Every structure is written in structure tokens, then in C-alpha cells.
Amino acid sequence: MKREFPLFVTAVVGIFMILSFFVPHHSVSVPADFLQQCAIVVVAFGYVLGGANVLKLNTLAISKREPGWPYKIVLIASLLVTVVLGVLEGRQFLDQGMKSKWIYDQLYSPMQATMFALLAFYIASAAFRAFRIRTAEAGFLAVAALIVMLGRVPVGQLLTGWLPEPIQLPTIQDWIMETPQNASKRAILIGAALGVMATGLRVILGIERSYLSGED
Amino acid sequence: MAHALENIDRRWIFLIMGLLVLLPLLFPLALPLVVSNRVQGFHDTIAKVPDGSTVLMPCDYDPGAIPELVPMTRTALRQLFQKNCKVVVLCLWNGGPGLVDNVVRSVATEMNKQDGVDFVNLGFKEGREAVMVVMGQGIANAFPRDYRGQETRSLPVMRGVRDYSSFPLLVSISAGYPGTKEWVQQVQARFHIPVVAGVTAVSAPEYYPYLQSGQLLGLLGGMAGAAEYEKARGEKGTATRGMDAQSMAHIFVALCILAGNWVQWSKSRSVAP
Numbered sequence: 001m002k003r004e005f006p007l008f009v010t011a012v013v014g015i016f017m018i019l020s021f022f023v024p025h026h027s028v029s030v031p032a033d034f035l036q037q038c039a040i041v042v043v044a045f046g047y048v049l050g051g052a053n054v055l056k057l058n059t060l061a062i063s064k065r066e067p068g069w070p071y072k073i074v075l076i077a078s079l080l081v082t083v084v085l086g087v088l089e090g091r092q093f094l095d096q097g098m099k100s101k102w103i104y105d106q107l108y109s110p111m112q113a114t115m116f117a118l119l120a121f122y123i124a125s126a127a128f129r130a131f132r133i134r135t136a137e138a139g140f141l142a143v144a145a146l147i148v149m150l151g152r153v154p155v156g157q158l159l160t161g162w163l164p165e166p167i168q169l170p171t172i173q174d175w176i177m178e179t180p181q182n183a184s185k186r187a188i189l190i191g192a193a194l195g196v197m198a199t200g201l202r203v204i205l206g207i208e209r210s211y212l213s214g215e216d
Numbered sequence: 217m218a219h220a221l222e223n224i225d226r227r228w229i230f231l232i233m234g235l236l237v238l239l240p241l242l243f244p245l246a247l248p249l250v251v252s253n254r255v256q257g258f259h260d261t262i263a264k265v266p267d268g269s270t271v272l273m274p275c276d277y278d279p280g281a282i283p284e285l286v287p288m289t290r291t292a293l294r295q296l297f298q299k300n301c302k303v304v305v306l307c308l309w310n311g312g313p314g315l316v317d318n319v320v321r322s323v324a325t326e327m328n329k330q331d332g333v334d335f336v337n338l339g340f341k342e343g344r345e346a347v348m349v350v351m352g353q354g355i356a357n358a359f360p361r362d363y364r365g366q367e368t369r370s371l372p373v374m375r376g377v378r379d380y381s382s383f384p385l386l387v388s389i390s391a392g393y394p395g396t397k398e399w400v401q402q403v404q405a406r407f408h409i410p411v412v413a414g415v416t417a418v419s420a421p422e423y424y425p426y427l428q429s430g431q432l433l434g435l436l437g438g439m440a441g442a443a444e445y446e447k448a449r450g451e452k453g454t455a456t457r458g459m460d461a462q463s464m465a466h467i468f469v470a471l472c473i474l475a476g477n478w479v480q481w482s483k484s485r486s487v488a489p
Contacts, residue, residue, distance in 0.1 A: 033353045040343035040350060040358070047342065091365040094317065104314040109279040112311065116280035120237065120465055121230045127472035128229060132480055142477075146470050152417070152440050154247035155463035161248075170250065182424045189425060 007206040014204035054079065148173050218482035221475060236468050240460035247460055254427060255444040258412045258434025262295050265385050270302040272383040274399060277391035278311030281416055287455035288414040288442040289319050289389050295449060297327040302373045306338040308347060308394045313340040317363055332371045339363030344394040348402040354379050380407040389414040396423060400431050414441065
């Protein structure tokens with residue numbers, strides 16, 4: 001019963017939600033809307049669960065002096081300070097001069113932007129050390145990458161602007177993106193969509209049970 | 217030469233990349249920009265929206281995408297506000313609402329637009345695709361209060377806004393999941409609302425099939441797309457300034473690929489009998 005009931009609920013709700021996509025009648029659409037709203041509420045509780053989990057795991061790691069434990073103190077302190085300040089400041093937490101806004105604008109925002117900006121340096125280093133042309137396929141990839149990289153930016157126009165239009169870098173770049181790239185992307189999308197449908201059916205029919213306590 | 221390059225300290229690569237990005241920002245090169253069909257489509261679709269109508273604008277990104285997505289958000293908001301359109305903004309990324317709020321407010325102040333009257337920021341709601349679908353039943357059902365805690369239904373900007381049928385256009389600016397792809401799949405396909413999108417360069421190829429099928433009417437890809445859009449609008453914003461730096465960075469990465477392979481080739485040649 002412990003396993004059968006969740007499987008039964010999943011099957012009923014799954015079939016009902018598929019039905020709601022095709023049947024606009026209010027006897028189907030109203031309960032379906034209610035279920036969608038319930039989903040949003042349940043997902044919101046995930047944040048509480050996630051926060052509690054972060055606290056539990058990291059407190060445990062600090063108490064056991066696991067490698068990198070001082071960083072975990074910073075993590076927990078940041079989490080608690082942000083949450084407590086947000087709760088204390090209430091609905092005005094976004095107003096100018098509020099500490100929550102300062103934390104977001106002056107700490108969170110620049111730190112995240114910095115992490116992303118570092119990619120430029122690592123991409124250059126990886127391009128030099130790791131992008132090796134050892135096969136014909138890798139050669140095609142490299143040529144396409146070079147054309148797209150240079151054709152996407154104004155310098156591509158500057159370098160080849162004097163050539164006839166069909167062999168200018170931006171034109172070739174456009175062709176690569178709109179023809180071979182688009183065809184392969186569409187194939188991937190169709191494949192992924194079929195995969196999602198198959199997985200959905202497996203879950204509804206109770207064949208796929210991995211979401212139940214990690215069981216196969 | 218090849219031996220010296222092979223053992224080069226990678227900090228030299230970092231230094232050169234840093235200089236190539238920094239110098240064009242300080243001393244602009246004003247490289248020529250050509251507006252592509254995709255960008256023109258984005259611009260023209262917004263231009264065709266009736267003046268004074270209300271447009272839905274999900275901004276699904278966080279601070280990691282500032283250089284690429286904030287310039288296009290600003291330009292799109294300026295174009296919409298210039299047409300006296302009302303804008304309903306929201307964000308489905310938990311790290312983004314504060315940033316999006318700052319961007320919308322700065323453009324609104326610049327264009328003398330009033331919160332709650334000319335625009336509203338509905339803020340963040342967890343639930344990804346579920347939120348999109350619930351908005352189809354009623355925008356206020358999914359967002360009963362805006363980002364500042366004001367009751368959504370009571371705002372003048374929301375007068376006449378019920379669900380997706382109230383919007384003549386959806387402008388999706390996104391950095392990944394949930395974002396443009398989900399807005400197309402859950403909203404465009406189901407509610408048939410016209411959609412244009414601005415996305416990061418790395419994710420742009422993913423949206424070409426939707427562009428070709430007509431599900432997207434225009435696409436801005438990364439900083440290049442934002443810069444072309446600024447050119448189409450006759451503006452000179454941060455994306456236009458950033459394109460010189462990006463051009464230099466792209467040339468350097470291309471040279472790194474070629475140099476790395478030349479080193480490899482020289483090495484294998486010297487080893488071969």
C-alpha cells in the first residue's frame with residue numbers, strides 16, 4: 001500500500017492533466033487549474049526544505065571539522081544573516097537604504113557577475129591547451145567554430161567586407177547557424193521531446209519508479 | 217618558438233585576454249555593425265504593437281547575464297515606453313528579481329513612467345512552467361501581489377489585464393531554464409500569443425528552430441544581438457561599447473585555437489622519424 005497509493009495518485013493525476021490539455025470544459029479545467037496552483041505551493045515549500053538541508057549538512061560538516069569547514073561557517077553565517085535581515089525588514093526590504101537591498105546589490109550581484117566573467121579567461125586558456133584537431137570531424141568543428149566566432153562579431157565584417165557577399169564571414173556564419181546547426185538542433189529537440197513523452201508515460205503507467213525512495 | 221609556446225604560463229593568456237577586453241572599453245574602436253534579420257524582426261514586431269497596449273515582459277535571468285541581457289532589456293523597455301505601452305514584468309529566476317527591478321526602475325525614471333500606472337514588476341514566483349500555465353487562468357491568480365507587496369488587481373496598469381489574451385506581445389528576455397523555450401512551449405503554443413526573445417549568445421542556437429517555424433518573431437542573441445538592436449533604435453548603449461571588446465576577445469580565442477594546434481603539429485613533426 002505504501003508504494004501502490006503514490007503510484008495510483010501519480011497515474012490518476014498524470015492522466016487527468018493530459019486530459020485537461022485537450023478538454024477545455026470547466027469540469028476538467030477547474031480541477032486542473034487547482035492542481036497547477038497546488039504544484040506552485042508545493043514547490044515553494046522546497047525552499048524551506050532546501051534551507052533546512054543546507055543548515056543540517058553544513059553544521060554537521062563543521063562539527064566534524066571536515067575539509068573546508070571554515071568556508072561552511074561563512075555559508076551558514078551568510079544564509080542566516082540574509083534570512084534574518086529579510087524577515088526583520090519585512091515588505092520594505094527593497095527600499096533604498098535597506099540592508100537586504102545592499103546585500104543583493106553590493107555582494108550577491110557583483111560576485112555572481114564576477115564568476116561568469118571569469119569564463120572568458122578560462123575559455124582562452126582551454127582553447128590554447130585543449131582544442132586539438134586530431135580527426136577530420138574535429139577539423140570541421142574547428143573551422144565552423146572559427147567562422148561562427150569571427151562572423152558573429154563586427155570584426156568579421158571588417159576582415160571580409162571587401163569580398164563578394166556570399167563568401168563574407170557573416171554570411172557563411174548565418175548559413176552555418178540557419179542550415180546545418182538548425183537541422184541538427186531540430187533533430188535533438190524532436191528526440192528529446194519523444195524521450196520526455198516516453199518517460200512521462202513510464203511514470204504514469206508505474207514502470208518508472210525511481211522517484212519513489214530511489215527505487216528502480 | 218613552438219617549445220616556448222607549449223610551456224607558456226597560462227597567466228600570460230589571462231593577462232592578454234584581460235587587456236584585450238579592457239582596452240577597447242577605454243578606447244572604443246567603433247567597429248561597423250550590421251543589423252541582422254532576426255534583430256530587425258524583434259524591433260519591427262515591437263514597433264507594430266498598438267500604441268498604449270499592455271505588453272508582458274518576463275526577464276528570466278540573474279546577475280551572471282548582466283552584460284548580455286541588461287542592455288537589451290533597457291532598449292526594449294525604452295522602445296515600449298516610447299510607444300506609451302504599459303509593461304508587466306516578472307522573473308522566474310530566484311536570483312534575478314532585484315536586478316530586474318533595478319533595471320526597470322532606472323529606465324522608467326529616465327522615461328518619466330510611474331510604478332503601478334505605466335509598469336508593474338510582479339517579481340519572482342517559484343514553479344517554473346506551472347507558473348506560466350497558471351498565468352493563463354489569470355495573471356493575478358499566479359501573482360496576487362506585485363514585487364513591492366501591492367495588490368495586483370488594484371493597480372491601474374492591470375486594469376483590463378486578465379490573462380494572456382490581454383497582451384498583444386510577449387517579450388521574453390532569458391538566460392536559460394526556465395526561459396524563452398518554456399514561454400514558447402507553454403504559452404505561445406497553447407495561447408497563440410506573439411513572442412519575441414532576447415537570449416544569451418551561448419543559448420541562442422537553441423531558438424533558431426522556433427524562429428524558423430514562426431513561433432518566435434524576432435531574436436536577439438547575446439551582446440551582438442543587443443548591439444544590433446541598439447543600432448536599429450539609433451542608440452549607443454553598453455552593448456555597442458562592449459562589441460569592440462568582444463571582437464578582440466573572439467579574435468584572441470581563435471588565435472589560441474590556431475596556436476595550440478600549431479604547437480601540437482610542430483611537436484608531432486619533431487617526434488616523427
